[in-house]
Amino acid sequence: xxxxxxxxxxAEKDFRVLKDKLGLDxxxxxxxxxxxxYRSFSSYIPNGDPQGYIAGTLYTxxxxxxxxxxxxxxxxxxxxxxxxxEPTAFPSxxxxxxxxxxxxxxxxxxxx
Amino acid sequence: MYKIILAxxxxxxxxxxxxxxxxxxxxxxVQLKPxxxxxxxxxxIQFEDAEFVELRGIYNHDDAMSxxxxxxxxxxxxxxxxxxxxxxxxxxNSGRDNKLSAQQEQANRNIQLLLDRxxxxxxxxxxxxxxxxxxxxxxxxxxxRIKPIFFSNPKMxxxxxxxxAWLPNNNKKANLKKSPFRYQNMVHIYGPLPEGxxxxxxxITADELTxxxxxxxxxxxxxxxxxxxxxxxxxxxxxxxxxxxxxxxNTVIRGKLAAEDCNxxxxxxxxxxxxxxxxxxxxxxxxxxxxxxDKDIALANPTVCxx
Numbered sequence: 001x002x003x004x005x006x007x008x009x010x011a012e013k014d015f016r017v018l019k020d021k022l023g024l025d026x027x028x029x030x031x032x033x034x035x036x037x038y039r040s041f042s043s044y045i046p047n048g049d050p051q052g053y054i055a056g057t058l059y060t061x062x063x064x065x066x067x068x069x070x071x072x073x074x075x076x077x078x079x080x081x082x083x084x085x086e087p088t089a090f091p092s093x094x095x096x097x098x099x100x101x102x103x104x105x106x107x108x109x110x111x112x
Numbered sequence: 113m114y115k116i117i118l119a120x121x122x123x124x125x126x127x128x129x130x131x132x133x134x135x136x137x138x139x140x141x142v143q144l145k146p147x148x149x150x151x152x153x154x155x156x157i158q159f160e161d162a163e164f165v166e167l168r169g170i171y172n173h174d175d176a177m178s179x180x181x182x183x184x185x186x187x188x189x190x191x192x193x194x195x196x197x198x199x200x201x202x203x204x205n206s207g208r209d210n211k212l213s214a215q216q217e218q219a220n221r222n223i224q225l226l227l228d229r230x231x232x233x234x235x236x237x238x239x240x241x242x243x244x245x246x247x248x249x250x251x252x253x254x255x256x257r258i259k260p261i262f263f264s265n266p267k268m269x270x271x272x273x274x275x276x277a278w279l280p281n282n283n284k285k286a287n288l289k290k291s292p293f294r295y296q297n298m299v300h301i302y303g304p305l306p307e308g309x310x311x312x313x314x315x316i317t318a319d320e321l322t323x324x325x326x327x328x329x330x331x332x333x334x335x336x337x338x339x340x341x342x343x344x345x346x347x348x349x350x351x352x353x354x355x356x357x358x359x360x361x362n363t364v365i366r367g368k369l370a371a372e373d374c375n376x377x378x379x380x381x382x383x384x385x386x387x388x389x390x391x392x393x394x395x396x397x398x399x400x401x402x403x404x405x406d407k408d409i410a411l412a413n414p415t416v417c418x419x
Contacts, residue, residue, distance in 0.1 A: 040176060043184070045201045047208070048176025079174040082138045091366075091382030098353050099364040106361065 004066050011061045011068060019063035027063055030108060032056035035100075037093050038077050052078040052096030054104050058111060072111055076100045131213035133175075134168070137261050139276045141384035144295035149342040150254050156246045157239075157333065160257040165233040165325055167226065167262045169219030170272075175212040177204055222266045226313055229321065235260065238326040239333070253282040256336060260329060265359055268311040271303040271324050275332040279340070297339060299332040301376075301388035305357050335378060335386050344370045346380060354379050356389050365389060 004014040015027050038053035039046055053076070060070040078099045080092035184196045220227070239245055246255055260275045278296035281288055303324060306312045313321060338344055346368050354377060356363040367381035376388045 042177065042204060043182050043200065044197055045204050047178070047204050048174075051176075079172075079176070081173050082135075083140075086383075089382060094382055095364065095366045098366050102353065102355070102364045103361065 006066060009068055011059070011066050014066055015061045016063055016066050024063055026069060027061045028058070028112065029061065030056065030058050032074075032104075035097070037097065049080055049084045050093050051080065052076075052093060052098070052100040054097075054100045058108055060112075070111065072107075074104055074107065076103050076107070078103065131210050133209055133212040133216055136259070136276070137168075137274045139278070139296050139298040139385070141298075142278070142291075142293045142296040143384070144279070144340055144342075146342060148294060150340045152337060152341050154254055155337055155340065156244050156251070156255045158246055158248055158251045158255050158257050159235050160259050162235060162259050165230055165235060165238070165262055166260070167223070167230050167264060168216070169221070169223040170263050170265050171212075171216045171219035173212070175208040175215075177207045177211065219266070223264045223268055225311075226264050226268045229314065229318075230325075233322065233325065235329070238322070238329045240326075240330045254279070256340065258333070258336070260332070262325060262328070264313065267309065267359060268313045269308075270305050270359075271313065271328060273299075273301050273328040273332050275299045275301075275329070275336065277336040277340075295340060297336070298385045299335045299388065300385060301328050301332045301335070302356060302390055303328055304390050305359070331376075331388065335388065338371075339386065344380065344386075346370055351382060354387075354389055356387075357392075 001013045001015065001017070004011055004016075011029075015029075018024060018027060032054060034053065034055040036053055037050040039050040040048050055073075055075045058070070058072040058074060059068055061067070062069050078096040080096040082092060084090065084092045086092065182200055184193055184200075186193065188196065236242060236245055251257075256277050256279060258275055258277045260273055263272045263274065264270070276296070276298045279294040281291050281294045283294070313324070316324075349368055351367055352369075354365040354367070354369075356365055365379050365381055365387045367379040367387070369377060370380040370386060371378040372391075375391055377391060379387045379389060381387050
C-alpha cells in the first residue's frame with residue numbers, strides 16, 4: 001500500500017484503494033506494535049513488578065478521504081496478582097499478559 | 113566513609129519503618145504424590161490461625177512506584193556507589209510495601225459496614241460436616257490444615273473465598289526447612305455477581321449472609337478434598353482463557369478446565385490453584401446455588417443442567 005501525503009488527521013498509508021476493491025466506506029485498523037512484559041525502573045532499581053503489556057493503535061479511516069474518523073493509542077498494562085518471580089513458567093505474568101489481551105479486546109469492542 | 117555510614121543508616125531506617133502488607137492470600141503449589149493420596153473417609157481438617165471468619169476488601173495489587181530519577185554520588189568510590197544503590201533499592205521496596213499496605217487498608221475501610229455486620233462468625237459453625245473438624249492437639253498426619261480468607265468487592269455485593277490448604281511433611285528424612293509441606297494448594301471460589309449497584313450483602317438477612325459464607329466455605333473444602341484424593345484427572349489439553357464476570361472489567365483465569373457442574377466451572381490455573389467460576393445461570397442468587405459436595409464434581413464433562 002502506498003504512502004499518503006496528507007496533513008495531520010490523515011492515515012499514513014493510502015487506504016482509499018480498498019473502497020472499491022472491498023466495497024467499504026470505513027476501515028477499522030488495529031495495529032499492535034508491542035506485546036509481552038513491561039517493567040519500569042528508577043535508575044538501576046525496578047520500581048514495580050513486570051506487567052502484562054500490549055500496545056498499539058486503533059483507528060478508523062474514511063475510505064473516501066483517507067482521513068481519520070477515530071484514533072486511539074493503546075498501552076494496556078496489567079499488574080500480576082501476588083508473587084511474580086516464579087520461573088520458568090511465570091504464571092502470574094503470563095496471566096497478566098492474557099488479561100491485557102482481553103482488556104484490549106474489550107476496549108476495541110467498546111470503541112466501535 | 114561518612115556517606116557510606118549515612119546511606120546504611122538511611123537504608124536500615126527505611127526498611128524498619130515500612131508497613132507490612134498482607135501476603136498470606138498466596139500459596140506455592142506442592143503436588144501430593146499419588147502414593148500419598150488420602151481416602152475421603154479419612155480426611156479431617158484443622159483451622160490454622162483461624163477461628164472466626166476473616167473478611168477483607170478486594171485490593172488493588174499494583175504497588176509500582178512513580179519513576180523518579182536519582183543521582184548517585186560518584187566521589188564515594190565503587191563501594192560507596194553500591195551502598196547508594198542498595199539504599200535506593202531499600203527506599204523503593206519500602207515505598208512499594210507502604211503503597212500496597214495502604215491499598216489493603218483502604219479496601220478494608222471500603223467494606224467496613226459488611227465487616228461490622230459479619231462480626232465474629234465462628235468457622236466451625238459453617239462446616240456442613242463438623243465431625244471432620246479436629247482441634248490442633250488431635251490433628252494427625254492426614255489432617256488438612258486450612259486457612260480461609262473471605263473477600264468482598266467494594267460494592268459489598270459479592271463474596272469470594274481464598275482457602276489455603278496444606279499437609280505437613282511427615283517424612284522424617286525430609287529437610288523440613290526446605291520442604292515443610294507434603295501438599296499445599298489454594299482454592300479461590302467466587303460467589304454469584306448480582307446485577308445492579310445495590311450492596312446486596314448488606315440488604316440480605318443475617319441468616320442469608322451466613323449462608324453465603326457457608327456455601328463458599330463448604331464448596332472450597334469439597335474441592336480440596338477432591339484434590340487430595342486424586343479425583344481431578346486433567347487431560348493434556350492446552351491452557352485457555354476463562355472469563356470471570358466482575359463489576360467493572362472481566363477477569364481472565366488462564367488454565368485448564370478440571371471439572372464443572374451446573375453452577376461452577378472449576379479451572380486449574382497456571383499456578384495449579386483451583387478457581388471456581390460461577391456460571392451465568394448461578395449468578396442470580398446464592399440461595400439458588402447448590403453446594404458442591406464430595407460426589408458432585410464431574411471430571412470436565414459437560415453436565416446436563418436443568419434450566
